[in-house]
Amino acid sequence: MAGDEGAFAPPLGDAGADPAAVGRTGAAAARLAAAGLPVTPGFHVTTGAYRRYMELTGLRGPVLTAVRSAASPAEAAAAIAEMFARHHLPTELDGAVRWAAARISGRDERVSVRASHPDAPGEPAPPPADFWDVPADGDLPRAVRDCWASLWSADRIAHRERAGVPHEDAAVAVLVQKQLLPDVAGVLSTVAPVTGSPGRVVINAVRGAGATSPDRPAPPETIAVARPSGRVIGRTGPAGRLLSDARAAELAALGARVEEAAGEPAEVQWALEDGAFTVLEAHPLEGLPGGDAVEAWNDTPHVDHLWTAAGLGEAVPGVMTPCTWSLVQMFMGRALPAWSVRGYRAYGRVGGRLYTDASRARALGLPVRVPPGVRVPRAGVPTAAAAVGVLEGAWGARTGRRRAADLRDGFPARCEALRARIADVRTPGELRALWHEAVRPAFLNACRMVEAAGYGRAGDGVRDGLARLVGGEAADAMLAGVRAPGGEPLAGSGPLDGLARLARGDLDAAAYVRRWGHRGPYEFEVAEPRPAEDPGWLPQARAAGADAAVLLERRRAASRDAWRLLRERHPRKAAAMRRRLARWARAEDRREGARSELARMFWVLRAYVVRAGELTLQGDDVFHLTIGEVLGLLRGDDAALRRVPVRRRTYERYRALPPYPALIRGAFDPFAPRPGRDGASAARISGLAGAAGRAAGPVRVAASPADAAGLRDGEILVTTATNAGWAPLFPRAAAVVTEADAPASHAAALARDLGIPAVVGALDATARLRTGDRVEVDGTGGTVTRL
Structure with missing residues (x-):
């Protein structure tokens, strides 16, 4: 037998x-x-x-x-x-x-x-x-x-x-x-069933035999678990939990083992009996998206224009997810209508990154940063559209500026309350209603705040005037010492000053996070966490703050010396210059304060989209939907999810590319081979004076703050552009070189605050220099020389 x-x-x-x-x-x-x-x-x-x-x-x-x-x-x-x-x-x-x-x-x-x-x-x-x-x-x-x-x-x-x-x-x-007699049973998908996203396990669970038998007496509890962390990112179904978070994580890990054994994504029938999981059956998941198709996130092939990463690209430096791009378009149309008048858009995507169409911006009479000597091709914008754009922008800024302070007053508290309301929502329908009731109005309020504050910077003329009187280094020191009304640092310098106060113990961690925890290198990308969301960020910030405290104190002394020099050389002009600087400081603080609160609002928008991913169990797939598609998903329309695989693939391919040029003329193919590094041409790179002084040292080329994490004291930081999120890195740098910025940019302002030399607008610096090269940076003359 x-x-x-x-x-x-x-x-x-x-x-x-x-x-x-x-x-x-x-x-x-x-x-x-x-x-x-x-x-x-x-x-x-x-x-x-x-x-x-x-x-x-x-x-x-x-x-x-x-x-x-x-x-x-x-x-x-x-x-x-x-x-x-x-x-x-x-x-x-x-x-x-x-x-x-x-x-x-x-x-x-x-x-x-x-x-x-x-x-x-x-x-x-x-x-x-x-x-x-x-x-x-x-x-x-x-x-x-x-x-x-x-x-x-x-x-x-x-x-x-x-x-x-x-x-x-x-x-x-x-x-x-x-035959088992399970307490709980169900089906597990080792990847997201519709989109095939590998970062999410989806579990369906019912009480008793459930999915292990032909009879399914009750609707399942559905749980989404992030891989490989095991964190539960959302659940729907009965009020009583059938699986705890710990049990769900254990089951997700078991599903990963099944997938490894099968060699492909799998659907797993499972049961929980007497406290132990059992695999009943597993078979390959069918109908998952395949192929290698990508979308074209590139506006440059359509027209022969000049595109620049300065300005808008400085604020949004990375490849944008579709959700962020839809929100940026909403912002540009609401806050800066002159940039998007009658379809003649003065901005666009270059390989998924935000660039200003300098040709169209010039035609619309809008402020745009272009290095001296660079020719800007003319754009065919009708005169009527240009006139409407100029008038609309000017009128909005003039009439709204009176409301800027009112709009900012209490905005942090309103944003914090909004994030709390978002976290408390329990159903997709309630979250969708909250968008129309509170989130969208708050976003439009933030847009009006930016419009009211005015867009752009006006620091170049002030600095040039000071430099003619006392020289470039003294002028930088005087600008670094300017305070906002009430004696606080300017909004643009706030995060750096806050780090120094944190290191000195003048500010506790909770107060810093409450005020500046929303500022980061990707503060307008909803898919990226804010510094306040990262538990490991604060210790690093304290270390940077200790260096910043020393440099800022030294800078205050330099500022006092510079004012003394001005009074000695031009006693009749000192008072007038103080008044001029005070006006500049008010405008600068208003503009940067509005931008900071807009970044805070984008944290609210991120919280909203994250919560949508939790309540719909779609996790980070929602970042590859437009905000309109997210709202549709909350309504029960999941048709847009089928577009996610191609969009995710497109996003990852663009992100993997090296930094783009700061200026792009005409058609640009992000995937085309880039010119190699030329040793002879890299001997001297010309740019613009950002912060006066000289420094020499080895180069550290970085495409992002993550690339610059290994920056050592005394190295020269070379990158495409920076923003307020780079502030913790600056105290370690001996000098800073950027491609896309201007003398009134964040890079120049932060360098002046700390007293380190900076060259901005150094085109192709990231392509012509590489980590380890030794260079001398002349921030007064605006040059970088290989040693």
Whole structure:
């Protein structure tokens, strides 16, 4: 009997269990068992046993005759079903099945019996041929026979005839497993089912047998778990939790092991019984998106214009997710309508990054930063549109400026309250309503705040006037010492000053995070966490603050000396210059303060989109939807999710590219080969004077703050552009060189605050220099020289 059992009913983990012998379902279960996964005990009834049955019962000939002579597959199936019903399992097969069942279960236990068909391309899913709650010592042989009979269902007969598969070659195996009585059971997808995103496991759970049996009495609890962290990012369903966060993380890890054993994304049936998870079945996930198609996030091929990363690109330096791009478009249309008047947009995407269309901006009369000597091709913008753009921008700034202070007053508290309301929302419908009720109005309020404050900077003329009187270094020191009304540092310098106060103990961590925790290098990208969300950020900030405190104190002394020099050389002009600087400081603080509060609002927008991902269980896939599509998803329309795979692939491909040029003329292909580094041309790079002084040292080229994390004291930081989020890195740098900035940029302002030389607008610096080169930076003359 044992020999028959081995030939006809081998154990589940049999090393020789291949699909031809045990079918697809059986082979998958065998692989899981061989990988050491917790699989329900069971055994196979092989295709060899089926053929032996057909031989011993003499059914082979009559079955084939019925198929050939019947008027239809349905007629053949009915006749063959009667044949199988009249023939029980012969003794040798009946004994083998019962013997194998005795080894996995007790006398009164139950088993599940499922047909397991061999691999057959295009074969339809088996018809209902699964039997549950079968007594192991009773009706098991009959259930096996009925699974064999399912091979001759009308659907399978019709399929074989359409596919040209000979009926003589057909065979089926059976998988028998011990029946569980689980507390909770369900189905797990090791990747997001619709988008195929690998960073998320989706679990469906029901009480009792649930998804492990044909009857599903209750709606499931659905849980999304982030991979590989195991963090639960959302759940829907019954109020009472069927799986704790810890259990969900444990199950997600088990799913990852199943995927590893299968070698591909899988759908896993599981059960939780007596505190232990068991894998019931696993098969490949079907219908996942494939291919390598990408979208074109590039506006430059359409027109022969000059595009610049200065200004707007400084604020949004990275590749934008579709959600961020939709919000930026909303901002540009609401806050800066002159930049988007009547369809003549003065901004666009270059390889997914935000650039200003300098040609169109000039035609619309808008402020744009272009280095001296660079020709700006003319744009074909109708005179009427240009006039409307200029008037709209000027009128909005003039009429709204009176409201700027009112708009800013209390805005941090309103944003904090909004984030708390977003966190408390429990359903997608409530979150969608909150957008229209509170989030969108607050965003439009922030847009009006920026419009009211005016856009751009006016520091160049002030600095030049000071430099003519006392020289560049003294002028920088005087600008660094200017305070906002009330004695606080200017809003643009606030994060740096806050780090210094944090290091000195004048400001506690909670107060710093509350005031400046929203400022970061990607503060207008909703997919990127804010510094306040990163527990590891604060210790690094304290270290940077200690260096900043020393440099800022030294700078205050330099500022006092510079004012003394001005009074000595030009006593009649000192008072007038103080008044001019005070006016400049008010305007600068108003502009930078508005930008800071807009960044705070983008933190609220990020919280909203993150919560949408939690409540819809889509996780970070929502960042690859526009804000309109996110709202549609909250309404139950998930059609846009099918666009996510292509958008995610596009986003990752653009992010992997090296830094783009600061200025782009005409068509630009981000994927085209870039010119290599030329040693001769890199000997001297000309730019603009950002912060006076000289410094020499090794270069550290960085495309992002993450690249610059290894910046050492005394190194020269070289990058495309910086913003307030780079502030913790500046105290370590001996000098700063940027490609896209201007003398009134954040890079120049931060360098002046700290008293370190800076050259800005140094085109192609990141391409012509590499980490380890030794250079001298002349911030007064605006040059970088290789040593």
